[in-house]
Structure formats: structure tokens, C-alpha cells
């Protein structure tokens with residue numbers, strides 16, 4: 001069994017990676033401030049604030065069989081971690097994103113597609129909330145990992161991560177809405193592409209990647225499907241008997257002020273044509289490398305359990321609230 005270091009470990013993906021590595025018998029050290037939550041039972045927490053340069057020096061010289069870094073919005077974090085720890089790490093995984101690509105519209109692209117220009121720091125010209133900043137920072141992080149580990153480093157460009165622990169309110173909107181029943185607004189776009197990855201499957205791939213010393217760059221998502229098929233699977237898995245899906249055209253949704261993907265008054269997983277390539281990626285390479293994607297129904301059931309813990313009637317970060325949905329349904333009926 002190995003000694004693992006998870007840079008993170010207190011929430012969602014990095015926590016699931018730590019829990020998965022523990023369940024497979026590894027010793028796991030997590031590094032975090034401890035502000036987002038608890039680490040899994042059995043792991044050890046090293047408290048550090050990565051915004052402080054050199055904060056990982058406390059671990060310098062310690063040998064790890066595998067290191068997993070999920071640094072989200074900071075190239076400096078990636079660089080600091082590599083400087084302090086790469087020399088004593090047998091394997092390194094960096095969690096990147098499908099937002100690294102220059103083109104979000106084309107369907108069927110793979111990890112060889114053109115990338116955004118790398119960005120090493122947020123500045124006035126590249127503010128944190130600009131559309132490309134997140135992806136461009138991840139490109140710089142990927143490059144740093146490859147410069148250090150070459151093809152032996154594992155770069156996983158995650159797609160939409162779903163399932164237990166998700167705090168983004170996106171995928172979970174659908175099981176939460178469908179279990180409630182009644183008339184539910186859905187986009188009338190059955191052929192619209194859709195693609196997700198369950199956090200447990202992605203974590204297992206990352207942990208197996210460390211165990212098997214997998215190297216290379218992969219789009220970390222499940223197989224392509226359609227939004228129509230995905231919503232059917234969610235409804236079959238959790239839908240209330242009186243659920244009545246009211247399909248509205250994209251034009252009607254836009255006219256009603258409904259936003260795509262995320263945020264208030266949105267329909268999660270629905271995208272403009274310019275962004276639909278993000279959920280239509282060719283993920284055959286990651287499947288061949290070992291990512292096993294469970295059924296969408298299974299993810300929906302687990303997401304619903306998590307939604308119930310959060311409170312289905314809470315104010316959401318994404319989706320339609322009941323009052324917005326009633327207004328929209330009334331406006332289309334009239």
C-alpha cells in the first residue's frame with residue numbers, strides 16, 4: 001500500500017479521492033486550511049494556506065507514492081507544490097478542466113484540441129470572473145506538471161462532476177425537481193448533447209491512475225449522451241408519479257429570462273450552441289485508460305440523497321425556484 005498526498009481533501013472531488021485511496025488501503029495525508037469541511041476518517045490533515053508562498057515546505061523531503069493536486073484558480077499553487085514536493089513524489093495527478101479548450105462549440109473533439117493561451121496570474125486584463133481565466137490558469141498548471149513529470153504526469157480534464165458532495169446545485173437540480181413532481185419546465189432540446197462524470201468514478205480513476213502510474217492527458221468524463229436521454233434516466237430513477245415535464249423551446253426559455261447552465265433562474269445542463277461542445281467530447285481515451293462510468297440513474301439517486309441532506313427547498317445556486325417556475329408556466333399557458 002502507498003503513501004498518498006491529497007492537496008485538498010475537505011470537499012467534493014478531493015475528499016472523494018482521499019476517501020477512495022483510504023478505502024483501497026493507502027495512507028492518506030490531506031493538505032487544506034480545514035475551512036470547507038472535514039477530511040475523511042483515517043486520513044491525516046496538515047493545515048496549510050496555499051495562498052501563503054512556501055506553505056507546503058512543511059512537507060518538503062517527505063516521500064509520497066502519489067500526489068493529487070486540485071488547485072482551482074492558481075498557477076502559483078501548482079508551481080509551489082511542484083517545487084516543494086515533486087522531487088520526492090513517485091506519481092503526480094493534476095485535476096484540470098474541459099474549460100481549457102479554445103473551442104467550446106465543436107462536438108466530438110478530444111484532448112488533442114487547441115487550448116487557451118496559458119495564464120500565470122489573475123490581473124486587471126484577466127480578472128477572475130472573465131470567461132477564459134479559469135481555463136487559462138489550468139493550462140498554465142498543466143504545462144507546469146508536464147514540464148516536471150513529462151508524459152508520466154497524469155492530467156485529468158474533468159467535465160461536469162456530479163453526485164454526492166456536489167455544492168454547485170447543477171446536476172442535483174434535476175433529481176431534486178423531478179422527485180417533487182407536478183409540472184416541471186424542461187428544455188425542448190432532446191438531441192442537445194450531455195456528458196457528466198460521477199465524482200466517485202472520477203476519484204476511482206485518479207486513484208487507480210496513481211496505483212498504476214498512468215501518465216498522459218485525458219478528458220475526465222463519461223460517455224456522450226443527449227439531454228433528453230439524461231433527463232429520462234433521472235426521471236426513471238427518482239421521478240414522482242405525477243411528474244409532468246413541460247418542454248419549452250430555447251426561444252421560449254430565453255424570452256422567459258431563463259439562463260443556461262447555472263446561476264439563478266437557470267436550467268442546469270442546458271447550454272447555448274456555442275458551448276455545447278463542452279458536453280460532447282470524445283472520451284474514448286479515458287474509458288480505454290480505465291474510467292468506468294456508472295449509470296446516470298445511479299448518480300441521480302446519490303445526488304438526490306445529497307440534495308435531501310442539503311434541503312431540497314433551500315435557495316439554490318442553480319435552477320428555477322418554484323415561484324419562477326410557476327410564473328414561466330403561467331406565461332406559456334396564456
Ligand SMILES: NC(=O)c1ccc[n+]([C@@H]2O[C@H](COP(=O)([O-])OP(=O)(O)OC[C@H]3O[C@@H](n4cnc5c(N)ncnc54)[C@H](OP(=O)(O)O)[C@@H]3O)[C@@H](O)[C@H]2O)c1
Nearest residue numbers: 008009010012013014032033034035036049050070158161
Ligand atoms: N465541479 C465541477 O464540475 C468541476 C468541473 C471541472 C473541473 N473541476 C475541478 O475539479 C476540482 C474540484 O476539486 P474539489 O471538489 O476538491 O473542490 P475545490 O473547491 O477545488 O476545493 C479543493 C480543496 O482546496 C482546499 N483549499 C481551498 N483554499 C485553500 C487554501 N488557500 N489553502 C489550502 N487549501 C485550500 C479546500 O480546503 P479548505 O477550504 O478546507 O482549505 C478543498 O479541500 C478542481 O480542480 C476544479 O477546478 C470541477
